Amino acid sequence: MSSDPWGRVDETGTVYVRTTDGEQVVGSWQAGTPDEALAYFERKYEGLVVEIGLLERRVKTTDLSSKDAQVAISHIREQVDAHHAVGDLDALKVRLDKLVETVDARREERKAQRAKQSDEARHSKEALVVEAEELAQSDQWRAAGERLRALVDTWKGLPRLDRKSDDELWHRFSHARSAFSKRRKAHFASLDAQREEARKTKEKLVAEAESLSASSDWGPTAARYRELMADWKAAGRAQREHEDDLWNRFRGAQDVFFAARSSVFAERDAEQTENLKLKEELAEEAEKLVPVQDLKAARAAFRSINERWEAIGHVPRDARPKVEGRMHAVERALQESEETEWRRTNPEARARAEGLTGQLQAAVDKLQGQIETARSAGNGAKADKLQRELDGRQALLEQALKGLHEFGG
Template identity: 50%
Template structure:
């Protein structure tokens, strides 16, 4: 048996035809259409198709559905907005088999439409690819041999055309946006490169310019005039920086050679002083030599470290000998330290001060004895002097406090401030009572906050005034 009207031939649709159902497969009961792709719902609501025209019942129909019918001889018709059209014949099968064969073809067409809708709506196709696919699927809907809502499929395809126009406009706008962003970024790169080219960062500048160059290469090209203009500025900045950097290091090499001459002289003098026993003057001279060493700047790397080691070695010899002499002297000063510790015990007993005049007389006597005791070991000077100075400060603090309490000018200022605050508090209390009486809660709350703050200041003023009483 053969389904008549199939444009692919007597063996059914070709497998390469994307809208055709598979060919009938022979079976015990004769040929039956093999099920095609499942009828899937569209991913988005399909546009309303023109309603199929109503038709009077056909007297020769044995099976009718919404979009088609089957005649007694197996001829199948599809109903379109333009009227009824014959799509093929399936004379040796049942009417339902004949109808199923052509509705499965419709399902295949609907599947193609749905797949195209999904890919276009998701932006999976470029506008050019989408237009080509839309034209291809539209060609499949030109009088197809299928039964179903063919007008609805055509309407769904038509609804994709405005979407494609919008996507094309969107891509065009996106390209324009990327061009604008690329231009803006390239202008920023040029500005930064020009700033680097006039700077003094010789270590990081070259790396930064290299990174800017790599970023430039990754950006979309502009139109030739703009791109060439910006590139000329960028390239010029890099060239200017490279020239200045080379000149800097050339000058630096000259400076390092000059530093080598200076440091060789300093090393010779430091070595000549290493055996000196004039501790004070020689220590001062070594400090001057160190300042000259630092001011000379770095010498070439291959001589800098050896010269420094010789310079340090000469200093170490001198200061080692000086420290040994000081250590011997410190042993002689140990007895003086014990005497001063005994004086400190007496001095620290004066604190806290209860009788200022007696404490001042006693401290003067102790200070005279302290000076007469002589020098102490260097490692004890700071500790002992600090303890004695702490007692002296405590006595002076008591003396200062007494003077402040007896200062009539400060006492008068404190009394005046106290009077002002007391009057301000009294005024706020009166205003608060009036606000409460008037039922003005908001004003009362504000006055309460002000009153609390003024009372706090008043307490502080009273405390200050009591210090003068």
């Protein structure tokens, strides 16, 4: 018979382990000496010690879930309770009991942490809703639209609450965004309506201007043309595709009349020569507004110049195209700056650009994942083919991002 402090082997080859509950049968050993039997079951004990040590470190140093930890503890406890090892099994049970306490404490700690995170998420989402509802009333279409998009991104990054609370807050958040979009759409629809009204008004002004172009009643007709010009300016801008054509017709009708008047009043050549000098000075003053740095200030300055221009009167007919062309070039530059600003702040065009960018980014992300999967699987040919496709998509994405950058995004 052979024994050690934690076990023994009797004459029949039965192996026992000593516990606080008395000796427990470990197993039967017939393949060698009693010392070999004890050594074998002592190694099994050391294996259990190693398993428990590893599990203790995992519980303390990793994010092992409580459920998985309990399963692992139960698995080891079954082996300890089965007494198939020789060693201090009671000490192992104590370690397992302490490990259960640690897991329970971690579970409560995580539960409290989740509750805290949920409370923080609730406050964050409520703050987002309040800000979105305030922005819904804003008339700063570009800034408010950009901020609402940023709020959506922030919302997506926050944890979900309970379904009822989350749905209620999201409903308010979504309603605020919809209200803003509706107001913005109505605003730009109103602008379109104003441009259409301006087109109709200017068509009437053109018709009258053309009917007066053959008049020889110089004084009253010239006065009426000045009134028509004032009405033209007051009418606002029509749609871009109509504005230039209407202006050319309007100005052309006036040119016909004033050219005829100039031929009759040839004696005014001297005066018109002086007018030309003054208009050339105004044209030079206007040309200093280009390139446009401050559109609003440039527009105001140009209106002032134009008012002085109109007050000067006519210039010699042969000099008119050149000097007026200089003014028209400045006006076109201002109009182009307005159009550029409009395109840059156009929410529909921006939305399309963002949509395209998002689609391309998603495609790039997907291809990158597929490439990693192919390389992990050792499929280099497929990975290379996907890489060529990714290079093409990334080039398109760079172009789309450049386009989006023109909107200030």
